[in-house]
Amino acid sequence: MSDQQFDIIFRGDIVFGHQLADVKAKLQNLFKADAAKIDALFSGRPVPLKRGLDQASALKYKDALIKAGAQVDLVAVGDTKPAPVAQPAERTLSLAQRLQQQAAAEKEAAEKVVLQKEQAARETASHTPEIMNNKTDWSLAPVGSYLLKPTEKAVVEPVEVDISAISLRPEGGNILDASEQPQAPHAQVVAPNFEIAAVGTDLIRADEKMELPLLELELADWTLADLGEDLISQSEKASVSVQAIHIPDVGLAPPGADLGQLKPQVKAVTPDISGIRLAD
Numbered sequence: 001m002s003d004q005q006f007d008i009i010f011r012g013d014i015v016f017g018h019q020l021a022d023v024k025a026k027l028q029n030l031f032k033a034d035a036a037k038i039d040a041l042f043s044g045r046p047v048p049l050k051r052g053l054d055q056a057s058a059l060k061y062k063d064a065l066i067k068a069g070a071q072v073d074l075v076a077v078g079d080t081k082p083a084p085v086a087q088p089a090e091r092t093l094s095l096a097q098r099l100q101q102q103a104a105a106e107k108e109a110a111e112k113v114v115l116q117k118e119q120a121a122r123e124t125a126s127h128t129p130e131i132m133n134n135k136t137d138w139s140l141a142p143v144g145s146y147l148l149k150p151t152e153k154a155v156v157e158p159v160e161v162d163i164s165a166i167s168l169r170p171e172g173g174n175i176l177d178a179s180e181q182p183q184a185p186h187a188q189v190v191a192p193n194f195e196i197a198a199v200g201t202d203l204i205r206a207d208e209k210m211e212l213p214l215l216e217l218e219l220a221d222w223t224l225a226d227l228g229e230d231l232i233s234q235s236e237k238a239s240v241s242v243q244a245i246h247i248p249d250v251g252l253a254p255p256g257a258d259l260g261q262l263k264p265q266v267k268a269v270t271p272d273i274s275g276i277r278l279a280d
Helices: 020-031 035-040 055-067 095-126
Strands: 006-014 047-053 070-076
Touching (some): 006 055, 020 035, 055 070
Antiparallel strands (some): 006 070
16 A cells, blocks of 8 residues: 555635535534634635545545535645545546536426425315315305304403593583693793883993003193194105106197007998989
8 A cells, every 4th residue: 555645635616516605514514613714714725624644534535525515635745736546436527417417406306396386285285174175055145244154253242441530521622631731840030130220320330340541641742733734744754756657759649630540441332223213
């Protein structure tokens, strides 16, 4: 027997015809791991599931994983490519054979569903009352007739309602007593003892007034200017320089002179006066 050892490598691929959710559930049950660890196996990177197995053990593990729906490869230890080991006969089927097997399985499942529906219909028919099968005793009742016999009607015990505390109020009145009506909360209004002062009275007391400091002005140097006199001295006035404008060869034209403006080109119109004549 060869001493060659193999690793089982999984890259996240599933066997054709299996569902991803079912494969994850089977692997979770097979490895006794939580869902997070199983999801990490489907990252697309090669993950070694088993290392250092002999050929017989490696084929055994591979067959179990393929049955669970996980497409795994056997890689010889020290090699980066899948080992050319013997494959089970059922795993070497071509794509056409796999499609044929899947179609046969789907057909078998559809036939099973049809058989279940037929069985359910037969069970329903077997439990149908005899009156449903014998329709010769059926007739139409007149409009407004009771379809149940007096013996088939449910007996309803009358309920006695105590109405001794119920009375009628006049129309348009309030049906609630004064004690039953919600009381509106009274607002607490603070109203101090206000009075009206006489016209012209100072509304601010002497102790409430603010003392403003008086400005001390020296009026010794102040005088009144004469009416119309300039209040700004010559030294206080802003100096404005007059710009000299040089206008060479410019003069005033006499009234009505042509200033050389552009005249519009008016095309002369020659009217047709052939149909015009002078009356006597």
